[in-house]
Amino acid sequence: MSRVALTPTAKxxxxxxxxxxxxxxxxxxxxxxxxxxxxxxxxxxxxxxxxRLERAGLVEVEQVAERRRKVYRLTAAGEQALVEWLGGDExxxxxxxxEGMLRLFFSDFVDAAxxxxxxxxxxxxxxxxxxxxxxxxxxxxxxxxxxxxxxxLRALHLGLAMLEAQRDWLADLERELTAR
Amino acid sequence: MSRVALTPTAKxxxxxxxxxxxxxxxxxxxxxxxxxxxxxxxxxxxxxxxxRLERAGLVEVEQVAERRRKVYRLTAAGEQALVEWLGGDExxxxxxxxEGMLRLFFSDFVDAAxxxxxxxxxxxxxxxxxxxxxxxxxxxxxxxxxxxxxxxLRALHLGLAMLEAQRDWLADLERELTAR
DNA sequence: ATCGACATGTAATTTGTTACATGATTAA
DNA sequence: TTAATCATGTAACAAATTACATGTCGAT
Numbered sequence: 001m002s003r004v005a006l007t008p009t010a011k012x013x014x015x016x017x018x019x020x021x022x023x024x025x026x027x028x029x030x031x032x033x034x035x036x037x038x039x040x041x042x043x044x045x046x047x048x049x050x051x052r053l054e055r056a057g058l059v060e061v062e063q064v065a066e067r068r069r070k071v072y073r074l075t076a077a078g079e080q081a082l083v084e085w086l087g088g089d090e091x092x093x094x095x096x097x098x099e100g101m102l103r104l105f106f107s108d109f110v111d112a113a114x115x116x117x118x119x120x121x122x123x124x125x126x127x128x129x130x131x132x133x134x135x136x137x138x139x140x141x142x143x144x145x146x147x148x149x150x151x152x153l154r155a156l157h158l159g160l161a162m163l164e165a166q167r168d169w170l171a172d173l174e175r176e177l178t179a180r
Numbered sequence: 181m182s183r184v185a186l187t188p189t190a191k192x193x194x195x196x197x198x199x200x201x202x203x204x205x206x207x208x209x210x211x212x213x214x215x216x217x218x219x220x221x222x223x224x225x226x227x228x229x230x231x232r233l234e235r236a237g238l239v240e241v242e243q244v245a246e247r248r249r250k251v252y253r254l255t256a257a258g259e260q261a262l263v264e265w266l267g268g269d270e271x272x273x274x275x276x277x278x279e280g281m282l283r284l285f286f287s288d289f290v291d292a293a294x295x296x297x298x299x300x301x302x303x304x305x306x307x308x309x310x311x312x313x314x315x316x317x318x319x320x321x322x323x324x325x326x327x328x329x330x331x332x333l334r335a336l337h338l339g340l341a342m343l344e345a346q347r348d349w350l351a352d353l354e355r356e357l358t359a360r
Numbered sequence: 361a362t363c364g365a366c367a368t369g370t371a372a373t374t375t376g377t378t379a380c381a382t383g384a385t386t387a388a
Numbered sequence: 389t390t391a392a393t394c395a396t397g398t399a400a401c402a403a404a405t406t407a408c409a410t411g412t413c414g415a416t
Contacts, residue, residue, distance in 0.1 A: 008279070008403075015286040025367050038281040042405060047369055068367060068412055085283075086290045092279035092302070099188070099272035101218040103265075105335040106195040108328075110266045115331070121269070148288075151295070155285040158349050165345030169338050188375080205395050222377060227397055248384055248395060366413070374405075385394070 006085055008093070009045045010053060014074065014082040019149075021062050021073035024050050033140050034152060037133065037159055053078070100125075116177045123170035126163050133160060186265055188273070189221055189229045194238065194254065194262040199329075201242050201253035204230050213320050214332060217313065217339055233258070280305070296357045303350035306343050313340060 016030050024046045031041050053059045058078035062071045100122040107115040141153035196210050204226045211221050233239045238258035242251045280302040287295040321333035
């Protein structure tokens, strides 16, 4: 019953190691092709956190005679900590910060053309991200589903639903602002 | 042409002072009833930032013979900096971090009942936030609209559209997971 | 040989929250 | 008189990004 609070980075590390053992480098790649649009992690967080988790006994190095790579795996304690977090009821951190939205909020202080241009950029950016998620991320999530792990694809679809709603709403506003 | 990069907190301060002069305390209250779901600010950021902005000449204290309050107003340079930011094309920071989404992503590693409970909590939380936004924030934004400032309400509606899309998608998943 | 990807790490800086500390004013 | 709200600030801590520093391996 150690009850060690996990840092956000620890959670993502333990989660990805639960799929299979990986190096810090591998974890970063995995984040980039799956969770990064709702949860990121940089090398500056991953490597120190792996060392802390090793000292805490939640992960250990799998020695595979590969000199230059340090492949980590979960220990029993690490797996338990992961499952405790997933089953716990800590309030989930939810942080949505959007500078475009802030510009939109203050757009009464600029001329109509500037406001419209900002809305257009916000919409265009969402189109880009949607295309990227469908082209680069969905195939990996689909593979997981085919392998019997449906939740990564479900998480992606929740993200797509959110972005599509924003894109559609912004496109409507774009038309409204243009129509005048 | 000072070209001073504004910190995120500076942007929100300048924006709210553009509506009308306020104290640091007032700015915090304004954030709480309007932007906090896409952009927050704590006293620990607001007060030091006001001092920096004053030294930089973007805001100044309006002396109103009120001993205990320091009411700030925009200077001409401050208003110019605000308009330059609003009209500029810096890439907008967009940060969406959602621990619930991370739990969802890793839910293949827990039993079906635990996964369902997490989805239910995510959906319930969105219902709560939607109710709060409609009850506590929308009336203020509506007042702005009535006063000829339509953008705060538009920004709120974009947020509502995003949360509704998530809520609906989560409710669908809840039914799917229950149905088995 | 040299370039790009692989790989690990640290340091500096930025950004933000929370807790602490203090005190004035107002309504019950 | 006392509790809540108003009001300003600092300090300690937490989290995250970016830049820096170093080196290996494989393909051309």
